[in-house]
Amino acid sequence: MKKRVLVTGASKGIGRAIALAAAENGFDLAIHYNKDIKGAEETAALAAELGASSSILGFDISDRDKCEKILTEDMDKLGTYYGVVCNAGVSSDNAFPSITSEDWDYVVHTNLDGFYNVLHPLVMPMVRAKKGGRIITLSSVSGIIGNRGQVNYSASKAGIIGATKALAVELGKRKITVNCIAPGVIESDMTKDIPWDHISSSVPLRRMGKPEEVGSLAAFLLSDGASYISRQVISVNGGMI
Template structure:
């Protein structure tokens, strides 16, 4: 049975992506989360209500030993299942000007996005390489392409994800594994909840904030057979703000 692992899938973009992959591709969804068990259960309930199924898979992506222990135990208990799709979505923001930024704010943002991507991908890709098939999608950001004042840590993390996407795509293309990234702009989520929507509308050419489902549909396309010849790419989903 083919499965999709979505990190940070308890809410927001992660939840929308997990649900869309279950609906569009019939994938068994592994819902990763760090601590919000109740929200992760809500994601699983939404997937089951849509006719799909999955498991909760708690671990902190930034800790390699924790990642390997959780994933290896799951694989041992589920030998008939194969994680054919990986979406590295886990991430946080801790915004602030670089001159006053605590070192811990830099480290935690970079560790979750970049080290987390490394930890999870290195484990999951081993089976993809053996089976000579797989789809990896890294959730980056407009900040990783354009740079945003007050987000040097987040921009660094998301920019690193894009660079890593392009390199890894070249390493594994001959094994029929594609590696792509999506770069959302202003998308309705916990991260944008405190922003002034009126000001955002003035910044975005299409005049509105994007919806999580619009990102999820793009991810769904990238993991489909229709996107088999697309790898090493970054798909912008930002309403024209970086066109």
């Protein structure tokens, strides 16, 4: 039986690229989406062309009860995940004085609480399986150095880094590695309106990254070749930092 990997936010962009890279490397998938079921189905179809079978799971990662219910049901039906990639996240950018309490809660509850909501139901089944495992979280350059207009987003992504490092310490003796990928400016709906002048002045490679470049790193971290890499933050940023 092939090992399974859950990828949250896999209906498009970086999440889809990670899911397809995992499929190409021999994993079956659990493909998560929040609202874009069509995108999730497209990801599953592309993964099938690579030989991977997929379950498709729809829920809001900020909804703790729904996360536990749907993830537990999927594991009961198809087995414990070997790998988990916590990719799903949101942003709501504004200068700090203009960030409303709703904007703050939306971003922090989704991005940071989502770490707990997704991983908490999964960690003990992975431990009990006694087969090791891989956990990958997605932070951001913004979570490392901060970014203008993203105090809420930067806070949530910095929190993910801290949580990832702590969880890596706890799970190391179980042969479960826990690492964080911190993308820079990657081609996506979120970055399509960034002016070229900003990219050329802040990114030494003078271009946006491609989702597939994040996917290839995630695939490596999921592989046996990365079995001695844990508690690390690896930034895919074209030399920004």
